[in-house]
Amino acid sequence: MPTTTPRLAPSTVPDPMEAPPLRWGILGPGGIANTFAAAVRAGTRGEVVAVGSRSAERAGEFARRHGAARSHGSYEALVADDGVDAVYVATPHSEHHEHALLALSAGKPVLVEKAFARSLAETEVVLEAARAAGLFAGEAMWSRYLPQYDVVRRTVEAGTIGELVLVQADHGQLLWPDGPQRLADPALAGGSLLDLGVYPIAFADHLLGALGDVAARGSLSDQGVDVTVGITGTVGSTLARLTCTMAAATPCRALVAGTTGRLELTGPGYFYEAATSVRLVAPDGTVLDTMEPEHPDHGFRYEIAEAARAIAEGRLEPAPVPWEATRRVMAVMDEVRRQVGVVYPGE
Numbered sequence: 001m002p003t004t005t006p007r008l009a010p011s012t013v014p015d016p017m018e019a020p021p022l023r024w025g026i027l028g029p030g031g032i033a034n035t036f037a038a039a040v041r042a043g044t045r046g047e048v049v050a051v052g053s054r055s056a057e058r059a060g061e062f063a064r065r066h067g068a069a070r071s072h073g074s075y076e077a078l079v080a081d082d083g084v085d086a087v088y089v090a091t092p093h094s095e096h097h098e099h100a101l102l103a104l105s106a107g108k109p110v111l112v113e114k115a116f117a118r119s120l121a122e123t124e125v126v127l128e129a130a131r132a133a134g135l136f137a138g139e140a141m142w143s144r145y146l147p148q149y150d151v152v153r154r155t156v157e158a159g160t161i162g163e164l165v166l167v168q169a170d171h172g173q174l175l176w177p178d179g180p181q182r183l184a185d186p187a188l189a190g191g192s193l194l195d196l197g198v199y200p201i202a203f204a205d206h207l208l209g210a211l212g213d214v215a216a217r218g219s220l221s222d223q224g225v226d227v228t229v230g231i232t233g234t235v236g237s238t239l240a241r242l243t244c245t246m247a248a249a250t251p252c253r254a255l256v257a258g259t260t261g262r263l264e265l266t267g268p269g270y271f272y273e274a275a276t277s278v279r280l281v282a283p284d285g286t287v288l289d290t291m292e293p294e295h296p297d298h299g300f301r302y303e304i305a306e307a308a309r310a311i312a313e314g315r316l317e318p319a320p321v322p323w324e325a326t327r328r329v330m331a332v333m334d335e336v337r338r339q340v341g342v343v344y345p346g347e
């Protein structure tokens with residue numbers, strides 16, 4: 001009997017250019033909002049029609065840079081803009097809860113940057129408001145919308161690598177102490193966990209669901225935010241081993257190993273981006289199949305397209321990141337913070 005070589009499962013992620021057009025308003029024109037606006041324009045049929053900032057000048061500059069028709073000198077004015085179909089919240093973590101609620105209370109669906117909020121408690125308030133209003137709310141954990149993540153999960157579900165034994169992911173960037181002030185500041189819910197650690201946690205969640213037995217150790221800055229964190233958790237007999245740091249650049253790789261093979265996420269940069277390759281590797285090290293990225297640019301377009309499809313179809317949750325997944329990730333981060341000793345002001 002001829003045996004067939006195990007293969008990666010094909011991606012089922014739809015072409016972002018086939019998603020319905022949507023008119024976006026951007027709330028908080030900072031660093032990542034630029035990436036989002038470029039992806040809307042280059043990678044979808046949507047458009048950024050308006051931007052809101054605490055400063056009319058900053059809003060105006062951003063609108064000019066990205067060709068948005070209107071700029072608003074307050075977030076209240078942005079969410080009241082009748083020409084905006086959906087709001088992308090791109091402010092610091094500490095503000096997500098308030099700004100998502102602001103958009104929902106104005107009747108606007110929201111896509112909220114990761115981490116979705118500071119805590120599970122804040123997350124629940126936002127999701128309840130979305131449910132009550134019948135409006136879409138989605139976590140902009142862009143990696144979970146990528147074809148690579150779909151391929152990895154489907155390959156695991158097909159049993160191609162056998163019983164899962166280990167999920168491993170690391171995310172370290174040199175962003176502290178000389179990087180953005182946002183990361184150093186407890187008042188803005190800084191630290192490595194919510195900014196960087198959320199990726200390894202989301203990767204494990206994507207494959208395993210709810211992590212049990214979460215154990216974490218970490219180091220804190222003098223200001224009391226986490227600098228480096230190591231996390232383990234289990235689901236049945238599968239172990240997840242996750243790390244993040246904002247004090248060093250690490251390889252930023254991920255893998256999932258099973259009894260009959262493993263999947264490696266490798267690439268020029270981070271394991272969670274559109275330029276990542278996926279390799280299916282046999283226990284003896286033979287590479288059996290590889291997925292090379294077809295569209296390495298504008299990786300945000302997958303989350304943007306899914307939000308547009310969900311809103312057009314009347315769905316309240318993004319399919320790749322249902323609310324339960326956002327809740328699970330936030331619950332893990334709450335537990336990690338409890339063990340490591342990070343408390344944000346006002347909690």
Ligand SMILES: NC(=O)c1ccc[n+]([C@@H]2O[C@H](COP(=O)([O-])OP(=O)(O)OC[C@H]3O[C@@H](n4cnc5c(N)ncnc54)[C@H](OP(=O)(O)O)[C@@H]3O)[C@@H](O)[C@H]2O)c1
Nearest residue numbers: 028029030031032033053054058090091092093113114115
């Ligand atoms: N998906 C990704 O790859 C990725 C990458 C980086 C960051 N992010 C996420 O995106 C979010 C924003 O990060 P960023 O790096 O873009 O931050 P940033 O460059 O500091 O921009 C944040 C923006 O939020 C607004 N803002 C509102 N309240 C603020 C406050 N109290 N303090 C400071 N700024 C405030 C500011 O705009 P105005 O003052 O003009 O209104 C500012 O430009 C975070 O949730 C982060 O985790 C995601």
